[in-house]
Amino acid sequence: MxxxxxxxxxxALIASISQEFGDTAVAWEDAGEGYQQGIIAGVTAYFENPDLTPELEHQKWVEAKQADGWVHGDAIDTTPKTHPLLLPFAELPVEHRVKAAILHAAVHELKDLPDADEAAAVDVAAALAKVPARQAAPSAPAGPGKIVVVYIGRKPTYTDHLYGTGLSFRQGQERAMPAEIARKFLRHPDMFEEGSAKAVADAPAKSDKVEDKDEDDDTTRQLAAAKKLEDENREKENRILDLKQQINIMTKDSLAEYAMTNYKQNLDKRKSVAELRQAVTGMIDQFGVV
Structure with a gap:
């Protein structure tokens, strides 16, 4: 344990450094099963292979994902299988490389801890993983909790795919956005700089009853659309995880019925239950949840 x-x-360490990169820290129990399994798998991999480096561990993850049909894409999406981190380690955003290094260091520094029983281990892990959120540094008042960001890049336009916001910019365009998102953009001083909040503060209020289709700063709408897509993808991923857990406890008859009902596939019940479960899991990976 x-x-x-x-x-x-x-x-706890990764969540703490995440705040330095403008991300929101969450407790272990709120992080989601997929995230927890990823951290535990990383710790296990370093235990099993003391010579493993963050670069090699990431490459193994990439190869496993690719073998399962995943490809690089702008966002995490289970249909099709795309993931923005399916890149060589050196091309990952700096925050992801830092987090990988932290995981590697944590294992090597704590590997000689005495073993604990399961209940004690869970309690200790939960206590360690409760990271208090720190107050963000004050910024220009571009609305409550917002910072104005200006696009100054060389290209005439830019659309964000790195941080999953989907925000598009024209050269010189200002956008007022939540501080935690703004700080991510401001890590790239060759492309973004902090703007003045005055233009945003002085902008006339829009009537709730009038739709202004020419509104220049549609940041809120674009962020809401990106958040909706992220939530939908997370929900799909969670449904797949839940379904695979159910598959792992199904009997041969249940597996055969499920495969026929959902995928019109006949299973050979002469095979072992493990083989049938693997076959049905493969159908889910190939065709998705139906």
Whole structure:
């Protein structure tokens, strides 16, 4: 159970550094099963192979994803299988490389901890993983909790795919956005700079009853659309995880019925239940949840 303790400690460190990059820190229990499994898998991999480096561990993850049909894309999407981090380690955003290094360091520094029973390990991990959110530094009052960002890049237009916001910019365009998102853009001083809040503050209020289709700063709408897509993708991913867990406890008859009902596929019940579960899982990966 040492792995669980180290996973909790690693999460605490990663969540803390995430705040430095403008991300929101969440407690371990709120991080989602997929995230938790990823951290635990990383800790386990470093335990099993002490010579493993963050670069090699990432490459193994990329190869496993690609073998499962995933390709690089602008956002995480289970249909089709796309993921923005399916890149060589050196091309990952700096925050992801830092987090990978933290996980690696946590395992090597804590690997000699004494083993604990399962209940104690879970309690310790939960305590370690409760990272208090720090107050963000004050910024220009571009609306409550917002910072104005100006696009100054060389290209005439830019659309964000790195941080999943989907925001588009024209050269010189200002957008007032939540501070945690703005700070991500401002990590790239060759492309973005902090703007003045005055233009935003002085802008006339829009009537709720009038739709202004020519409104220049549609940041809120674009962010809402990106958030909706992110939530939908997360929901799809969670449905797939839940379904796979159900598959892992199904009997042969249940598996055969499920495959026929949902995928019109006949299963050979002479095969072992493990083989049938693997076959049905493959159908889910190939065709999605139906």
């Amino acid at each position: 040492k792995v669980i303790v180290i996973a909790g400690a690693a999460h």
